[in-house]
Amino acid sequence: MKNPQNTINNIPCTCVLALMLATMSMGLQAEAQTMVLDTSNVVVGYHYSCNTKDAEGRAAIDEYDIALLIGKKIVAQKGFCELSLDKDDNDDYVRILTERQHHVPEIYIAFPDEDKVTIRETVLMDDFEMVEKKGDVEWLILSDTIQINGHTCKKATANVRGRQWTAWFAEELPMPYGPWLLGGLPGFILCAESDDIHKFHMTSLLTASYPIEYEKRIDIMRTSRKKFIKYRDGITNNPSYLTSPSSLISPDIERHKTIYQFGNGIEFVEMKGHVFNPHPNVFIPLDLE
Numbered sequence: 035m036k037n038p039q040n041t042i043n044n045i046p047c048t049c050v051l052a053l054m055l056a057t058m059s060m061g062l063q064a065e066a067q068t069m070v071l072d073t074s075n076v077v078v079g080y081h082y083s084c085n086t087k088d089a090e091g092r093a094a095i096d097e098y099d100i101a102l103l104i105g106k107k108i109v110a111q112k113g114f115c116e117l118s119l120d121k122d123d124n125d126d127y128v129r130i131l132t133e134r135q136h137h138v139p140e141i142y143i144a145f146p147d148e149d150k151v152t153i154r155e156t157v158l159m160d161d162f163e164m165v166e167k168k169g170d171v172e173w174l175i176l177s178d179t180i181q182i183n184g185h186t187c188k189k190a191t192a193n194v195r196g197r198q199w200t201a202w203f204a205e206e207l208p209m210p211y212g213p214w215l216l217g218g219l220p221g222f223i224l225c226a227e228s229d230d231i232h233k234f235h236m237t238s239l240l241t242a243s244y245p246i247e248y249e250k251r252i253d254i255m256r257t258s259r260k261k262f263i264k265y266r267d268g269i270t271n272n273p274s275y276l277t278s279p280s281s282l283i284s285p286d287i288e289r290h291k292t293i294y295q296f297g298n299g300i301e302f303v304e305m306k307g308h309v310f311n312p313h314p315n316v317f318i319p320l321d322l323e
Contacts, residue, residue: 196322
């Protein structure tokens with residue numbers, strides 16, 4: 035399965051990058067135990083984009099692709115490259131680094147229990163896990179319809195985690211799922227957007243069998259969403275986040291950073307297995323509460 039969008043072509047990639055990723059992988063394996071929770075029946079690809087600004091106040095777009103793995107009991111969201119990485123393709127290594135620097139939320143619906151959802155998010159060098167009650171979204175279904183990818187879709191609106199969302203769903207695809215925490219409609223969500231800022235658009239829908247894996251880690255910080263948002267916003271609203279994000283990291287860790295530069299102005303900073311953009315755009319969260 036290849037990444038359907040945002041392919042980065044003609045980017046020089048040396049063996050040091052492959053060595054870096056191999057080292058990262060070995061470090062993570064030492065701290066994590068992989069569990070197979072379920073096996074997907076359907077895999078859905080979404081493209082996500084966020085209209086934001088850079089450090090100079092100019093319009094910018096953050097974007098990446100996600101994969102929604104729908105199993106018999108568990109539904110999981112991961113970065114698309116995490117699912118489709120070809121270890122023999124150097125360009126894929128660059129794509130996965132690009133994806134990791136956006137800190138794509140990792141979500142497990144109906145885990146650890148049927149009425150729970152597990153969410154993992156990263157802020158710079160810190161990984162967090164939140165286990166919450168799986169809440170029902172109160173959608174208002176409207177009469178408007180449009181055609182998306184050959185499917186007749188109905189319009190629905192709802193407030194989800196403090197933002198107003200508009201979603202278009204297809205009743206002919208009888209799966210009550212969608213990207214991020216958007217779900218609970220009588221059909222699959224093909225497109226969703228909020229405030230002309232955040233947008234998800236379905237790019238692929240395949241019958242595919244993939245293991246839905248969960249890494250049982252001892253190094254992750256387990257917390258509540260309220261505490262996580264307070265910490266995240268304290269970091270991303272700090273003026274140094276845009277100009278010098280590494281200054282917000284412990285000096286002991288910062289000394290271990292490695293900077294990788296590629297063609298087309300692409301640059302990554304890697305610190306002990308974490309990857310982030312040294313020149314990030316203004317962070318606009320999906321959730322406000």
